[in-house]
Amino acid sequence: MHPSTDIPLTQRRAWSPTSWQSSPTHAQQVLYPPHTHPLLAITLARLADLPPLVNPSTIDTVRSNHAAAARGEAFLLVGGDCAESFDDTTDAIVGLKMDLLNRQAEVLERALGEKVPVHVTARLAGQYSKPRSQLMETLVDGRTVHAFRGHNVNGASAEDREPDPRKLLHGWWHALAVLHKLSSSLMNTDKKQRKPIYTAHEALHLPLETALTTPTTRYNTSAAFLWIGERTRQLDGAHLEYARGLRNPVGVKIGPTTTPEEVIAVLTLLSGPLDSKEGEERGEEGKVTLIPRLGVDKASIVLPPILRAIQASGLPAPVWMCDPCHGNTFAVDTGPENNGAVVKTRCPTTMLREVEQVIEVLGEFGVQLGGLHLEQTGEDVVECVDKGVLFLSSSSSSERYKSLCDPRLSGSQALEFVEKVAEMLVKARAMGEETEKQGVVEDEKVVGGVREGQTSLIRVPLLERALRFFRVPFAGLLGNA
Ligand SMILES: O=C[C@H](O)[C@H](O)COP(=O)(O)O
Ligand SMILES: C=C(OP(=O)(O)O)C(=O)O
Ligand SMILES: [Mn+2]
Numbered sequence: 281m282h283p284s285t286d287i288p289l290t291q292r293r294a295w296s297p298t299s300w301q302s303s304p305t306h307a308q309q310v311l312y313p314p315h316t317h318p319l320l321a322i323t324l325a326r327l328a329d330l331p332p333l334v335n336p337s338t339i340d341t342v343r344s345n346h347a348a349a350a351r352g353e354a355f356l357l358v359g360g361d362c363a364e365s366f367d368d369t370t371d372a373i374v375g376l377k378m379d380l381l382n383r384q385a386e387v388l389e390r391a392l393g394e395k396v397p398v399h400v401t402a403r404l405a406g407q408y409s410k411p412r413s414q415l416m417e418t419l420v421d422g423r424t425v426h427a428f429r430g431h432n433v434n435g436a437s438a439e440d441r442e443p444d445p446r447k448l449l450h451g452w453w454h455a456l457a458v459l460h461k462l463s464s465s466l467m468n469t470d471k472k473q474r475k476p477i478y479t480a481h482e483a484l485h486l487p488l489e490t491a492l493t494t495p496t497t498r499y500n501t502s503a504a505f506l507w508i509g510e511r512t513r514q515l516d517g518a519h520l521e522y523a524r525g526l527r528n529p530v531g532v533k534i535g536p537t538t539t540p541e542e543v544i545a546v547l548t549l550l551s552g553p554l555d556s557k558e559g560e561e562r563g564e565e566g567k568v569t570l571i572p573r574l575g576v577d578k579a580s581i582v583l584p585p586i587l588r589a590i591q592a593s594g595l596p597a598p599v600w601m602c603d604p605c606h607g608n609t610f611a612v613d614t615g616p617e618n619n620g621a622v623v624k625t626r627c628p629t630t631m632l633r634e635v636e637q638v639i640e641v642l643g644e645f646g647v648q649l650g651g652l653h654l655e656q657t658g659e660d661v662v663e664c665v666d667k668g669v670l671f672l673s674s675s676s677s678s679e680r681y682k683s684l685c686d687p688r689l690s691g692s693q694a695l696e697f698v699e700k701v702a703e704m705l706v707k708a709r710a711m712g713e714e715t716e717k718q719g720v721v722e723d724e725k726v727v728g729g730v731r732e733g734q735t736s737l738i739r740v741p742l743l744e745r746a747l748r749f750f751r752v753p754f755a756g757l758l759g760n761a
Contacts, residue, residue: 376658
C-alpha cells in the first residue's frame with residue numbers, strides 16, 4: 281500500500297506550494313466533473329487572495345509547542361469531529377466543543393503539573409475534507425454516487441454527492457466564523473477560556489491547501505497544525521511532497537503496516553533541507569508529529585523497530601501523538617428497528633487500552649507520549665459504546681448518532697477518557713524519571729572502563745517493574761454515552 285520507493289533528496293526539485301503536482305496522487309483525489317473545472321479554477325484563485333485564517337506568528341508558536349512536546353516538555357491535546365459539519369457552525373455546538381477541550385486540558389494540567397504545559401488544538405475550522413475507503417457508494421436504490429467526502433467537497437445527502445467547487449469557499453467562511461468564536465472567547469471577561477485553542481485538519485485536498493499556502497514564507501495559513509492521513513502518506517506521493525516544504529508542524533498518521541524504513545524516510549523527507557542546492561535549514565525537533573493509529577494490541581509489535589530505527593538515525597525527535605480511534609473502528613448492524621442500518625462504532629475501553637499500550641512501549645525506549653488525538657464532540661451523542669447496543673429501538677437514541685463519518689466520543693465519554701489517560705501519563709512520567717535516575721546510577725557504575733564508550737541506558741531490567749507500575753483500573757469505565 282505504501283511503496284518504499286523514496287525519491288532521494290538529490291533528485292527532488294525545489295519545493296513550492298505546487299511542486300506536488302509532479303508527484304503521483306496515489307489515492308483520494310477529488311474528481312470534480314469536467315463542467316465544474318472553470319469554476320474550480322476561479323474558486324481556488326479567489327481563495328488564494330483571501331487573508332490568512334491563521335496568523336504565521338501563531339503557527340510559529342505552535343511549532344515551538346510541538347518542539348517542546350518532542351522533548352517531553354509539553355503535552356498536545358487534539359480533539360474534534362471526524363468530519364466537521366457546516367451545519368455545526370453554531371454558537372452552541374462550537375461552544376460545547378470548546379468547553380470539552382478546556383475541561384480536558386484542565387484535567388491534564390492538574391495531572392502533569394507546571395513543568396508540562398498542555399496545548400490544545402481542535403479538529404475544527406477546516407476539518408471539512410475526508411478520505412474514504414471507497415470513493416464511490418452504491419445506494420439501496422442501486423444508484424452509484426460519490427461517497428461523502430466532507431463538506432468542502434459534497435453533501436452527506438445522496439442528492440448532493442457531486443463534488444461542487446463552490447463548497448470550498450463556503451468552507452473558508454465557516455472556518456472564519458469558527459475561528460472568530462475561538463479567538464473572541466479569549467477576550468471574554470469571565471475568563472472561562474484561559475488558553476488559546478489552535479486549529480488543525482487533514483491536509484487532504486491539495487488544490488485547496490495550496491491556495492491557502494504563502495509561496496515565499498511557506499505557511500499554510502488555514503490551520504496551525506496539519507496532518508497527512510494514513511491513506512495518503514506514500515513516500516513518492518503528492519501529499520508528502522506538499523507537506524515537506526511547510527513551516528507549520530506536520531503530523532503523519534501511521535497505521536499497523538508501517539515499517540521502520542517508511543518512518544525513517546518520512547522523517548528524513550519532512551526534516552528538510554528543501555532541495556539539494558539550497559542549504560536550507562534542517563527541520564527541528566517536533567517538526568514532525570508521528571500519530572500511531574494502530575488498533576489495540578499492535579503497539580508492542582509495530583512500534584519497537586520504529587523507535588529503534590529513529591533512535592539510531594540521529595534525526596530530529598518527532599512528537600509521538602496517539603490516535604486510539606482509527607485502528608479500533610468496526611461496523612455494527614443496528615437491527616430491523618433501524619431498517620438494518622449499518623453504522624461504525626468504537627469501544628472506549630479498547631481505545632483506552634491502545635493508549636496504555638502505546639505509552640508503555642514508548643516508555644521502554646525512554647520516550648514520553650507527547651500528545652493525544654481524539655475524535656470527539658461536546659454533544660451528548662451515542663456513537664461509541666462499550667456494552668449494549670448502539671441504537672435502542674426508540675428513535676431518540678438513533679437521533680443521537682449524528683456523525684457524518686466516524687463515531688465520536690460524547691462529551692462525557694471524552695472527559696472520562698482523558699481523566700484515565702492523565703493517570704497513565706503521570707505514572708509513565710514518574711517511571712521515566714525513575715528510569716533516568718537509575719540510568720545515571722548505571723552510568724556511574726560503568727565509569728572506569730568496564731563498558732566505556734557505551735552510552736545507552738540499561739532499561740531492560742526495569743521493564744518488568746514498569747509493567748507492574750502501569751496497571752490502571754478499568755472497572756466501570758465509560759458506560760454507554
Ligand atoms: O476519518 C477517517 C476516514 O475518513 C474514515 O475512517 C474513512 O471511513 P470509511 O472507511 O467509512 O470510508
Ligand atoms: C482520516 C483520518 O485518519 P486516518 O488517516 O488515520 O485514517 C482522520 O483522522 O480523520
Ligand atoms: Mn475519522
